[in-house]
Amino acid sequence: MTTLQTDPGMEFLAQRVDGDPAFGCIQCGTCAASCPLGAAMEYPPRQLILQARSGNLDKILSSPSLWMCVGCHTCSSRCPRGIELADDLWPALRDRAMQEGIQPPAELQETFQNIFKYGNSLGESARKRLDWAKELDVPLRDLSKEPTAVEVLWLVCDYPSYYPRNQVVTRDFARILTALGVRWGVLGNKEKAVGDCDRLFGEEGLFEMLVENNKKLFDKHQFEKIVTLDTHSYRALEHFYPRYGAEYPVEHYTTFLADRLDLLKPLLTKPVKATVTYHDNCCIGRRAGIFDQPRMLLEAIPGVKLVEMARNRENALCCGGGGGGMWLDGHIVEHGGQRLSDQRVRQAAEVGAEVLAVSCPLELSRFEDSTKVAGLENKLLVRDIIELLAESMDLGEKEK
Amino acid sequence: MNIAVVVRQVPDLVEPLEIDASGAALDVDEVEFLINETDDHALEQALLLKESGGGSITVVAIDFGQVDDVLYTAAAKGADRIVKIPYDDDDRPPRPAEAAAMIAEAVKDIDAELVLVGSSAHDELEGVLAPLLALKLELPYLGVIRGVKPGEGGSVTAFKEFPGAAMAQMNVKLPAVLGILAADQPPRYVPVSRIRAAMKSTEFEEKETAAAVPEPNVTVLRMHHPEPSGRAEMLTGSEDEVAARLAEILKEKGVVQ
Ligand code: SF4
Ligand code: SF4
Numbered sequence: 001m002t003t004l005q006t007d008p009g010m011e012f013l014a015q016r017v018d019g020d021p022a023f024g025c026i027q028c029g030t031c032a033a034s035c036p037l038g039a040a041m042e043y044p045p046r047q048l049i050l051q052a053r054s055g056n057l058d059k060i061l062s063s064p065s066l067w068m069c070v071g072c073h074t075c076s077s078r079c080p081r082g083i084e085l086a087d088d089l090w091p092a093l094r095d096r097a098m099q100e101g102i103q104p105p106a107e108l109q110e111t112f113q114n115i116f117k118y119g120n121s122l123g124e125s126a127r128k129r130l131d132w133a134k135e136l137d138v139p140l141r142d143l144s145k146e147p148t149a150v151e152v153l154w155l156v157c158d159y160p161s162y163y164p165r166n167q168v169v170t171r172d173f174a175r176i177l178t179a180l181g182v183r184w185g186v187l188g189n190k191e192k193a194v195g196d197c198d199r200l201f202g203e204e205g206l207f208e209m210l211v212e213n214n215k216k217l218f219d220k221h222q223f224e225k226i227v228t229l230d231t232h233s234y235r236a237l238e239h240f241y242p243r244y245g246a247e248y249p250v251e252h253y254t255t256f257l258a259d260r261l262d263l264l265k266p267l268l269t270k271p272v273k274a275t276v277t278y279h280d281n282c283c284i285g286r287r288a289g290i291f292d293q294p295r296m297l298l299e300a301i302p303g304v305k306l307v308e309m310a311r312n313r314e315n316a317l318c319c320g321g322g323g324g325g326m327w328l329d330g331h332i333v334e335h336g337g338q339r340l341s342d343q344r345v346r347q348a349a350e351v352g353a354e355v356l357a358v359s360c361p362l363e364l365s366r367f368e369d370s371t372k373v374a375g376l377e378n379k380l381l382v383r384d385i386i387e388l389l390a391e392s393m394d395l396g397e398k399e400k
Numbered sequence: 401m402n403i404a405v406v407v408r409q410v411p412d413l414v415e416p417l418e419i420d421a422s423g424a425a426l427d428v429d430e431v432e433f434l435i436n437e438t439d440d441h442a443l444e445q446a447l448l449l450k451e452s453g454g455g456s457i458t459v460v461a462i463d464f465g466q467v468d469d470v471l472y473t474a475a476a477k478g479a480d481r482i483v484k485i486p487y488d489d490d491d492r493p494p495r496p497a498e499a500a501a502m503i504a505e506a507v508k509d510i511d512a513e514l515v516l517v518g519s520s521a522h523d524e525l526e527g528v529l530a531p532l533l534a535l536k537l538e539l540p541y542l543g544v545i546r547g548v549k550p551g552e553g554g555s556v557t558a559f560k561e562f563p564g565a566a567m568a569q570m571n572v573k574l575p576a577v578l579g580i581l582a583a584d585q586p587p588r589y590v591p592v593s594r595i596r597a598a599m600k601s602t603e604f605e606e607k608e609t610a611a612a613v614p615e616p617n618v619t620v621l622r623m624h625h626p627e628p629s630g631r632a633e634m635l636t637g638s639e640d641e642v643a644a645r646l647a648e649i650l651k652e653k654g655v656v657q
Contacts, residue, residue, distance in 0.1 A: 095593075098591040099591060099594075101588070103588060104589060106586070109589040112589065112592075116592055118414065124414065203591060203592060204591075205591050205592035205593025205594070206591070206592035206593075208592075208593070208596075209596065
C-alpha cells in the first residue's frame with residue numbers, strides 16, 4: 001500500500017477522493033459494466049483507477065474519455081466499496097487536466113465562459129433573467145427590487161429562466177405556488193447560476209466563485225427555504241454548498257409539492273387522460289433517493305395512468321445531460337458514444353407511454369429532440385410534472 | 401522573443417445596445433464589455449510563440465470598460481507583464497487614433513521585438529488601430545494574419561490569407577507590428593481557479609501617457625438602430641394562409657409557374 005500511495009497518480013486519487021480512498025478499489029468492474037457509456041470509453045471508471053495506480057495519470061487526463069462521463073452516478077451507487085466516482089473522482093480528474101492545460105471540449109469551454117461572464121450557462125444577458133415572467137398572470141415578488149421576508153426563495157435557475165420551452169413550465173410553477181398560497185419571491189436580475197451537482201464538471205474554481213457570490217447574495221435575503229425546479233442546482237445546494245460553508249434549507253419542487261398534497265389534491269379537478277411514465281433523473285433520483293414524491297404527484301392527477309419503464313428508480317437510464325453532458329453530445333458521439341436520451345425515449349414508448357413525465361429542466365429539450373430522432377414525435381409527449389399538475393388545476397398555458 | 405500584445409474592450413453584443421441622450425453615441429452605462437475577439441487570438445498567438453521559442457509577453461491595454469477581468473485572464477494564461485494605461489473618460493471609449501497614440505507610448509518602453517494586435521474589432525471593422533500603431537512606432541506592418549511561426553535570425557514567418565483562399569507565407573524581419581485575424585489554434589481555456597489566483601498575485605504596471613491626441617476630423621452626427629426599410633413583407637395568419645401567400649409571391653416573382 002505504501003508504494004501505491006507514493007505513486008503520484010495514486011497519491012492524487014487518495015488525496016482528492018473523499019470517504020473511501022480510491023485505492024480501496026477491488027477492481028471488480030461493477031462500475032465499468034454499469035456505465036451506460038463505458039463501452040465507448042477508452043478508460044471507463046475501473047480503468048481510471050487501474051491506470052492511476054500504474055502511474056499512468058497522464059494517459060487518463062489526455063484521453064477523450066475523460067469528457068464522456070455524464071455524471072449519472074450509476075457507478076458510484078453500485079460500487080461495493082462505496083467509492084464516489086461520479087461526484088468526486090471524475091470532477092477531480094477533470095480539474096487536474098484543466099490545471100495542466102489540457103483543453104476541455106470546445107462546447108463545454110463556451111459553457112464555462114458563459115457562466116463566468118454572464119452568470120448563466122446559456123450566455124444570455126443578466127438583464128433578461130425575468131423575461132419568462134413577461135406573460136405571467138400572477139404577481140411576482142422581485143426581491144432584488146423590494147427585499148421582503150418570504151417563505152420560499154425560488155431560485156429559478158438558467159434553463160427555466162431563459163429557455164423558451166422551459167419558460168412555460170416556469171410560469172406554471174409560479175401559478176401553482178400562488179394557488180397554494182405560498183409567499184414566494186425570486187432574485188430577478190441578481191440571480192446567477194448555482195453550479196452543478198458535480199461541482200461544475202470539474203471546473204472547481206468556477207464553482208467556488210459561484211458559491212461565494214451566491215452566499216453573499218442569499219445572505220442578504222430572508223427566507224425559510226430555497227425551492228428550485230433545477231435538479232442540478234438542488235443537488236449542488238444540498239450536497240456541495242455545505243462543503244464551502246454555505247448551508248441553506250433547500251427543496252426540489254417535487255418534494256415541496258408532495259408535502260402539500262393535501263392542499264394540492266382538491267385543486268386537481270380536470271382529468272388529464274394519458275398513460276404516463278416518469279423518468280427518474282439522476283440528481284434527485286439515484287443521488288438523493290427522491291423516487292416516491294414525483295410519482296405521488298402524478299398519481300394524484302385524475303386521469304393519469306402511471307406505468308413504469310423497465311429501468312426505473314435507482315436503475316433508471318440517465319438522459320445523458322449531466323456531468324456537462326448537455327454540452328458534450330458532439331464530443332461523446334464523435335468518440336463512439338450514444339445520446340442516452342435517444343435510448344430513453346424508446347424505453348418510454350416500449351411500455352406504451354403517451355407522456356414521458358420529467359422533473360429536470362434539462363430533460364424537456366433533450367427528450368423532445370430525441371422523440372424526433374426516434375420517430376416518436378407526436379406519439380410520445382415530453383412534459384414536466386408541473387405542466388400536468390397545472391393542466392389539471394386548469395392553470396396551464398394553452399399551447400397549440 | 402519579447403512580445404507585446406495589445407488588447408482592447410469592445411461592447412458585448414449579448415446585451416441590447418442603447419443609444420445615449422446625445423443620440424450620437426452608445427450609452428456606455430448600459431454596455432458590458434469583453435475582450436475583442438481578434439485581440440484574444442493575438443494573445444493566443446503570443447502564448448504559442450513563447451511556448452515554442454521562449455521569451456516574454458507583455459499585455460498592454462487602456463483602462464476602459466471591464467478590462468481588469470481581461471488582464472487577469474491574460475496573466476492566468478501566461479502573460480509575464482501587464483501594462484495598463486490610465487484613461488479617465490468613462491463615458492467614451494478611446495477612438496482608434498487616440499488609442500494608437502497612447503498605446504504606442506507604452507509599447508516604446510517595452511522594447512518589444514514583435515507587437516501583436518487584433519486586425520479589427522467589431523466596433524472598428526476597418527481595422528485601423530494596428531496600422532496606426534505601426535505608424536506611430538515607425539515599424540513595418542502586416543495585417544490579416546492567420547498564424548505566426550518563429551523564424552531564423554530575428555524574424556518570424558507569418559501566414560496571410562488572400563481572397564480566393566490563397567495563402568501567403570511571409571518572412572517578417574523584426575521588429576514589426578502584426579495584425580492578427582486568427583492564431584494557430586483557438587484561444588485557450590484557462591480554469592477559473594487560475595484567474596482567481598492571478599487576481600491575488602498580479603500587479604498591473606500603470607503607464608501614464610502624455611500622448612498628443614489628434615482632434616478627430618470625423619464627427620458622428622447620429623447613431624441609431626437600423627430602421628425597417630419596408631422591403632420585407634411579414635407573412636401572418638394561419639399556416640394555410642401563410643402558405644397560400646408564399647405560393648402567390650413565388651409565382652409573382654416568376655420562381656414557379
Ligand atoms: S465498482 Fe468500485 S471497487 Fe469495483 S472496480 Fe469500480 S471503483 Fe473499483
Ligand atoms: S457517472 Fe455514469 S457516465 Fe459517469 S462513469 Fe459513472 S456510470 Fe459512467
